Amino acid sequence: xxxxxxxxxxxxxxxxxxxxxxxxxxxxxxxxxxxxxxxxxxxxxxxxxxxxxxxxxxxxxxxxxxxxxxxxxxxxxxxxxxxxxxxxxxxxxxxxxxxxxxxxxxxxxxxxxxxxxxxxxxxxxxxxxxxxxxxxxxxxxxxxxxxxxxxxxxxxxxxxxxxxxxxxxxxxxxxxxxxxxxxxxxxxxxxxxxxxxxxxxxxxxxxxxxxxxxxxxxxxxxxxxxxxxxxxxxxxxxxxxxxxxxxxxxxxxxxxxxxxxxxxxxxxxxxxxxxxxxxxxxxxxxxxxxxxxxxxxxxxxxxxxxxxxxxxxxxxxxxxxxxxxxxxxxxxxxxxxxxxxxxxxxxxxxxxxxxxxxxxxxxxxxxxxxxxxxxxxxxxxxxxxxxxxxxxxxxxxxxxxxxxxxxxxxxxxxxxxxxxxxxxxxxxxxxxxxxxxxxxxxxxxxxxxxxxxxxxxxxxxxxxxxxxxxxxxxxxxxxxxxxxxxxxxxxxxxxxxxxxxxxxxxxxxxxxxxxxxxxxxxxxxxxxxxxxxxxxxxxxxxxxxxxxxxxxxxxxxxxxxxxxxxxxxxxxxxxxxxxxxxxxxxxxxxxxxxxxxxxxxxxxxxxxxxxxxxxxxxxxxxxxxxxxxxxxxxxxxxxxxxxxxxxxxxxxxxxxxxxxxxxxxxxxxxxxxxxx
RNA sequence: GCCGAUGUAGCUCAGCCGGUUAGAGCGGGCGUUUCAUACGCGCUAGGUCGGAGGUUCGAGUCCUCCCAUCGGCACCA
Numbered sequence: 049x050x051x052x053x054x055x056x057x058x059x060x061x062x063x064x065x066x067x068x069x070x071x072x073x074x075x076x077x078x079x080x081x082x083x084x085x086x087x088x089x090x091x092x093x094x095x096x097x098x099x100x101x102x103x104x105x106x107x108x109x110x111x112x113x114x115x116x117x118x119x120x121x122x123x124x125x126x127x128x129x130x131x132x133x134x135x136x137x138x139x140x141x142x143x144x145x146x147x148x149x150x151x152x153x154x155x156x157x158x159x160x161x162x163x164x165x166x167x168x169x170x171x172x173x174x175x176x177x178x179x180x181x182x183x184x185x186x187x188x189x190x191x192x193x194x195x196x197x198x199x200x201x202x203x204x205x206x207x208x209x210x211x212x213x214x215x216x217x218x219x220x221x222x223x224x225x226x227x228x229x230x231x232x233x234x235x236x237x238x239x240x241x242x243x244x245x246x247x248x249x250x251x252x253x254x255x256x257x258x259x260x261x262x263x264x265x266x267x268x269x270x271x272x273x274x275x276x277x278x279x280x281x282x283x284x285x286x287x288x289x290x291x292x293x294x295x296x297x298x299x300x301x302x303x304x305x306x307x308x309x310x311x312x313x314x315x316x317x318x319x320x321x322x323x324x325x326x327x328x329x330x331x332x333x334x335x336x337x338x339x340x341x342x343x344x345x346x347x348x349x350x351x352x353x354x355x356x357x358x359x360x361x362x363x364x365x366x367x368x369x370x371x372x373x374x375x376x377x378x379x380x381x382x383x384x385x386x387x388x389x390x391x392x393x394x395x396x397x398x399x400x401x402x403x404x405x406x407x408x409x410x411x412x413x414x415x416x417x418x419x420x421x422x423x424x425x426x427x428x429x430x431x432x433x434x435x436x437x438x439x440x441x442x443x444x445x446x447x448x449x450x451x452x453x454x455x456x457x458x459x460x461x462x463x464x465x466x467x468x469x470x471x472x473x474x475x476x477x478x479x480x481x482x483x484x485x486x487x488x489x490x491x492x493x494x495x496x497x498x499x500x501x502x503x504x505x506x507x508x509x510x511x512x513x514x515x516x517x518x519x520x521x522x523x524x525x526x527x528x529x530x531x532x533x534x535x536x537x538x539x540x541x542x543x544x545x546x547x548x549x550x551x552x553x554x555x556x557x558x559x560x561x562x563x564x565x566x567x568x569x570x571x572x573x574x575x576x577x578x579x580x581x582x583x584x585x586x587x588x589x590x591x592x593x594x595x596x597x598x599x600x601x602x603x604x605x606x607x608x609x610x611x612x613x614x615x616x617x618x619x620x621x622x623x624x625x626x627x628x629x630x631x632x633x634x635x636x637x638x639x640x641x642x643x644x645x646x647x648x649x650x651x652x653x654x655x656x657x658x659x660x661x662x663x664x665x666x667x668x669x670x671x672x673x674x675x676x677x678x679x680x681x682x683x684x685x686x687x688x689x690x691x692x693x694x695x696x697x698x699x700x701x702x703x704x705x706x707x708x709x710x711x712x713x714x715x716x717x718x719x720x721x722x723x724x
Numbered sequence: 725g726c727c728g729a730u731g732u733a734g735c736u737c738a739g740c741c742g743g744u745u746a747g748a749g750c751g752g753g754c755g756u757u758u759c760a761u762a763c764g765c766g767c768u769a770g771g772u773c774g775g776a777g778g779u780u781c782g783a784g785u786c787c788u789c790c791c792a793u794c795g796g797c798a799c800c801a
Contacts, residue, residue: 233795233796234796236727236728236729237727237796237797238796240796240797241797244798385795392736392750395750395751402763403761403763403764404763404764406760406761406763407760407764408764409760410760410761410763411761411763412760415759415760416759419759465748468749475763475764476765478760478765479757479766482759484757484758484760564763646799662801664799664800665801695801697801698801
């Protein structure tokens with residue numbers, strides 16, 4: 049079996065860890081622990097992205113050097129992973145010398161292939177910031193977000209990577225590696241993106257200094273993705289010639305299997321740019337890229353404006369680290385979007401962990417074993433086995449196999465499902481065999497068998513949950529009187545044979561493994577997190593507040609559609625000379641979802657009903673800034689649908705290379721007035 | 725607008741290559757045990773399988789169209 053190498057994204061050091069970053073890090077940790085358990089060599093990398101202008105700025109704002117700043121900002125990440133019991137083998141920071149050096153080595157390799165050339169990069173530039181901005185980053189009206197001043201269109205010298213050259217090679221590569229990107233639907237998106245053709249990629253900047261100097265041209269620093277992506281290699285000491293970097297030789301393909309866990313937002317960089325860089329450098333691409341989805345919180349999107357970023361530490365403190373890990377792995381389908389719901393977490397804690405597994409251990413260990421066997425695990429006689437034991441045993445092995453299969457396919461939620469089938473089977477077994485009745489009747493021989501069977505299953509469960517809940521797994525083993533699990537290479541510990549539990553072992557019954565939360569405790573837990581109970585989304589709730597958003601535009605278009613039928617004399621664009629211009633007052637304005645440029649306006653043009661106009665000015669005007677304005681519209685333009693929304697008319701605007709201004713009237717004129 | 729995915733019991737979801745009475749978990753209801761963390765176990769819920777056509781002896785399961793939701797791309801008034 050090839051060594052296993054798993055990575056999380058390197059997180060942007062400017063932020064703090066939140067439930068989303070915790071999710072990918074925990075997933076990587078679970079996979080690593082699982083592979084080790086199976087006797088496979090495994091390495092887990094996480095780290096931080098510490099370069100870029102934003103960092104330099106933030107540092108400056110605090111009166112620190114960028115290095116001092118990132119040295120400080122890295123701590124919450126290290127602490128968070130420690131708190132969450134995630135144990136990466138390496139933690140790379142892009143500001144480390146080892147990274148800079150290897151990133152430059154990768155650059156050189158690619159440059160030697162002739163795939164990097166000097167060109168010009170053009171974008172919006174703010175003199176005040178000495179920075180380029182993409183149109184998306186600008187405030188309406190092409191205003192610099194920092195200085196509130198207009199930006200200029202400017203070119204700077206930049207190195208480019210010949211990405212265009214790799215369009216076909218990438219498509220060929222995808223063809224040969226049908227599992228390169230997971231889930232498959234995401235892979236399709238990647239492919240169709242590449243199929244449309246790739247443009248060369250700007251990979252350096254001269255407008256800021258906080259980055260890795262380009263080899264041979266220190267005026268330039270590497271642009272973020274070149275720098276960032278190379279961390280996966282640099283942390284292994286690569287790229288390097290064979291024999292020079294043992295980790296690289298061992299873990300990177302073809303000798304190892306490398307899996308990148310990424311969020312769906314950065315999939316393109318990993319699935320397109322990264323393999324292209326590697327192809328160019330004559331290196332192997334990673335084995336697989338797993339794009340996981342986004343987490344909402346109690347049905348709501350996490351966003352800066354809502355200020356509802358969920359941080360993992362308080363959750364771990366209130367519910368327990370392992371419970372949080374379990375919940376995240378159990379409730380979210382890996383690769384799909386999921387919802388973090390406090391109510392669901394507590395439901396799973398009580399139902400599956402406390403009542404299901406915790407109580408299973410307790411109901412046998414705390415009573416029967418103590419009373420009938422003086423706290424020792426009994427040694428059953430084979431003759432006392434019945435079909436119930438056969439059934440339980442085969443269930444145990446079946447579930448163990450199923451769970452392993454699911455984990456091999458990176459489906460932690462399904463693996464846990466399979467494991468909990470065994471929890472159910474074990475509880476049923478106890479009910480059917482009634483150990484308490486056997487004890488009463490003094491049938492000690494049979495009781496030995498029953499107790500042993502249950503505890504053997506519990507032992508197996510302890511092994512299987514250990515990647516997910518390492519501490520609880522140890523606690524469970526401790527209560528069974530077993531030593532901590534020690535994973536070693538080439539030694540598969542996953543349950544595959546019955547009877548691993550040594551009879552005669554002195555057990556150590558303790559507190560319930562997973563204390564149950566009663567209603568009051570649930571309320572208290574939520575209170576400690578500053579959450580009101582009705583803010584959570586119980587699994588059974590159907591009152592999700594996602595609807596009004598979708599309904600609004602619908603109502604509007606209905607209204608304006610009727611207005612349209614009354615409005616005859618429509619003309620086409622070619623008949624522009626016949627244009628009918630009117631003054632209209634903007635009643636409402638909002639962005640068209642999923643569109644960068646379109647605004648949906650509702651205007652009063654002096655008619656019975658307001659009309660809807662879709663205007664391509666979103667990059668120049670904030671919706672709020674338009675409300676109340678008297679603008680001039682083309683009132684009799686033939687209605688047309690834009691992104692599914694009916695536009696009845698056109699907003700007149702003047703534009704030059706500095707930006708765009710909607711036309712308005714100088715005086716106070718009634719809406720609907722004709723403009724001549 | 726183009727491309728893709730999804731739409732199955734109150735909730736979350738399984739249902740492979742079309743085939744007997746459409747499933748699981750949770751929640752709800754009923755019952756039951758008493759070893760256990762008032763835990764467990766059993767039974768139950770009568771869901772137009774988004775809608776309409778079609779192919780077929782037979783369709784959640786294939787085809788067409790429509791609707792809704794979500795993504796990717798595109799962006800024009």
